[in-house]
Amino acid sequence: MSGTADLVKAIKKELKAARMTYADLARELGLAESSVKRMLARGDMPLSRIDAICRALRLDFAELAQRVADSQPLLNELTLEQEHAVVRDDRLLLVALCVLSQWTLEQITAHYRLSEADVIQRLAQLDRLGIIELKPLSRYRLKLAKAFRWRPHGPVMQYFRDHVVLDYFAGGFGGHGEGVLLVHGSIARALAPSFVERMQRIAQDFAQQHQADQKLEPGTREGYTLLLAMRNWEFAAFARLRR
Template sequence: MSTTADLVAALKKELKAAGLTYADLAGRLGLAESSVKRMLARGDMPLSRVDAICRALRIDFADLARRVADAQPLLTELTQEQERAVVADRKLLLVAICVLSQWTLEQITGAYRISETDCIRALAQLDRIGIIELRPLNRYRLKLAKTFRWRPHGPVMAFFREHVVLDYFAGGFDGPGEGLLLVHGAVSRAIAPSFIERLQRVAQDFAQQHQADQKLPEKDREGYTLVLGVRSWEFEAFTRLRR
């Protein structure tokens, strides 16, 4: 659906919510009812006409556009090109990771040595890439679904494997609120996917707790990184010993 068609669909909903008929709208616009019906049925009209209908319905065009944007389906995965753009610049990657945690511009520049100008530039680039919708006062709406994940073999995970994995697992996992579990076993192939679903729920719980705790003072919060994974795998040194 085109952007204009989305706006027209939203206008139809506003018209119905206001309890107005096509005849009522036609009267406010100074048009024939048949013209209004034809215009709305096509789902395509100049933005100037959309604006005129907004005034007739006494709604703000910006609010209507925002509702349309909020109703768009959220992304569960980026394209190769989008991910490649994210990892091409380390500052952009940093800001991207921060917006995934819903950090504000003030939080990002307060925690990292990145200027406000560079941060705003990164936010604008993330808007162009399609990860966020940048709004006034450098606020934004995340356009990623709760089930979003980086592409398993995409540029971001390749960067993670090359630069992050060893650094992450080099830790002792023995600090407050830390832990590392390594469990191996042979289970039914039919039951294995259910463990993935449980891990996804844990990840969602973690993300939701992060959102809920944003209201706490900075001193009462600590940054944690949760890594979950399960795969059919055997340590290569053990595989070499198999009969």
């Protein structure tokens, strides 16, 4: 569970939501109001006291623990050490990409030649790395923000540049629902960030649609990879011809 400060913060939030004052809670616990204030200020509470507070709030302890976990800040990016750990094992990288798409254990084992034990082992590694919070029955909570991205010059993106980019672009992009666009032009420098924001919205729309369509029958869904990019760049062979 998270630290005591997070627990106290969650309790105070639940008190406010229930419109309970410290005096109200004190009566429920059979304590003086000053004792309740001191207890919450110090964060010094045995488990039996936390259970009593949960009963006063008409709240299950597991619900309170979940709310504490949900309140934790999400990661926008990993550290270099975390990314190195992810790319060190191809199977760990595969499972990491699956959890980014919120795949279940059952979906991963049905789609790839990985045993249940293999996947659970990698989920445990991702839990230790702080990427997910592993729960009973191999369920998990993703600890990455919606705006999460791999480090632009980090180990994971380098792995994709070395091993994936050519494989991706080797396709003809002529299949159903496929397409590739290459647009070059000069625009006001101040406008460039607005195009990147639009790209991010498209990526979020794609990710949200993926989540929404998980309830559909597997046979009605296809796996697509959306690649969006924009950079200040000129092909090296052309740059060599510049005056």
